[in-house]
Amino acid sequence: MRKVYLDHAATTPLHTEVFAAMKPYFTEHYGNPSSVYAIGREARKAVDEAREKVAAALGAEPQEIIFTSGATESNNLAIRGTARALQHKGKHIITCAVEHHAVLDTCLALQKEGFEVTVLPVDEYGLVSVKDLETALREQTILVTIMMANNEVGTVMPTAEIGRLCQERGIVFHTDAVQAIGKLPVDVNELHVDLLSLSAHKFYGPKGIGALYVRKGTRLSSYHFGGAQERKIRPGTENVPGIVGLGKAIELATSQMEEKNKRIKALRDKLKDGVLAIPHTRLNGHPERRLPGNLNVSILYVEGESLILSLDLKGIAVSSGSACTSGSLDPSHVLLAMGLDHQTAHGSLRFTLGDDNTEEEIDYVLEVLPEIVARLRSMSPVYEGNK
C-alpha cells in the first residue's frame, strides 16, 4: 500500500544528509567534549560548529545557544528559569490560550506555586491581539510567552510587535518557535525576543535534541545541577550526534527556504481547495497568516479519530484535534479557544505538508477523502442528509 505522510507538524523524517553528518559521532568520534585529548577535542569542535550554525540561522551569537533535549525542555527552562530568576521583581506571567501544553502547563504549574498567570484569549483565527497584551501588562509582569506559529492551525502570531512592546517595557519575551524554523524567517533581533525554543525533529533533524536561545544578559535560573556544560544552565554530557544533527538540519532548513515553502504552499492550497469542495467543511485558522504547509479543516457530522483511522487504512497519515486523539475528554484547547463548538472541533483534521510531498499524493488524498467522509456521514445520527 502507498504511504502518504501529511503530519510534518508532529515530526519529520530525518534528512539523509543530516543522518550522514551524525553517523561518525556515534562510532569513531565518540569522545566526550569535556575531555582534553584528541577525540574529546574532536567532539568539542563538532559541538562548537553546530552551535555556530544554530546561532547563524537565528541571527544570534553562538554563546547565546543552549542545547536541550527538545522544545518541551526548552520551554520549561525558559519559563521556570525566568520565573525563578526574576521572582523578586514580580510574579506575573502572560501567555495565550493556544500555546502548546509544554508552555501552558508550565505556566499553570507556576500558578500553583504562587505566580499569577494571565492567559490571553485569541480571535476566531487563533490570533492574539497586541492590544490585549498591552492592557494585560503590569508593573509585576516578568515574562511574556507567546508562540511564533501555532502547531494545530498554523496561525502566525504578531511576534515582532509583541517583542517590540516587551522590549519597550523591559519585560522578558519568550517565544516557542518550534513550528516556525524553516518556514518563517526567524531573526532574534528583528523579532525582539529574549528567549526562543526550537526542536530539531520538526525540521528533518533527529528527535531528542533542541535548543533555547538566551539573549545575552537575560537572567535565567537553572533547575538542573551537575557539570559545567552549557554554561551550567543545562549541565550533562552533550548529546554530540544529536547536536551535530541539529546543526546540519537547521542549516538545510533555512537554506532555499522561500523556494521550498512556495512549492509546499502551492500543494497545500490545492489540498485546501479540494477538501473545502466537500460540502459542510470549514477552514480552521487564518486564511493568510498561516504556516505554508498547514491545513486545518473541520468536516462536520463526523468524528476526527474515525477520519484518521479511515485515512490510515488508505496509507495516509494525518492528525485531528478530536477528544479521542487529544488524550482528554475534551477536543483541542486550541480549537475551543478559537470559539469552535464541540462538534466542529471533534471533526477537525490537520494536514501538515513537508519537503517530501508530491502533487500526486495530494491527488490521491483528494480521491479517497470524499468517499471516507460519505461513508462516515451515512452512519452519523447528526448528519442532515440522513434525516
Added chain:
Amino acid sequence: MYTEQVMDHFTNPRNVGEIEDASGVGEVGNMRCGDIMRIYLKVNDQDVIEDIKFRTFGCAAAIATSSKITELVKGKTISEALVITNKQVAEELGGLPQPKMHCSNLAADALKEAIKDYQSKKK
C-alpha cells in the same frame, strides 16, 4: 491500539441505518465527548427483536460497539437483550483501549434506552 474485531466492525459495520416505524428508539452520548449513538428496534408481539439498526457519531470504538450490539441482540427477546452490558460488548470485540472504556463504550446503554422507549409505547 484496536483489535481486529474492532477494526472489522469499524470498516464493515453491521445494521447501519434506521427503521421507519420503529417499536423503540434510544439515544445516548453527547457532543461534548464526541460520541452519540442512536439505536432503532423492531420488536414483534412475542417480544423478540426482529430487526435493529444504528447510527453513531464517534470514534472507531463507538462505531464498532454499536455495530457489535446489533449483531448480539438480533433475534433475542427483550429480557435476553436487557442483560447485556457495555463491558460484555467490549469483551466480544476482544477488548477496547482503556480510555475508550468509559467514553465510547455506550452501546448497551443506547439499547436499554431503545427498549425503555419500546416498553413505554407498549403500555
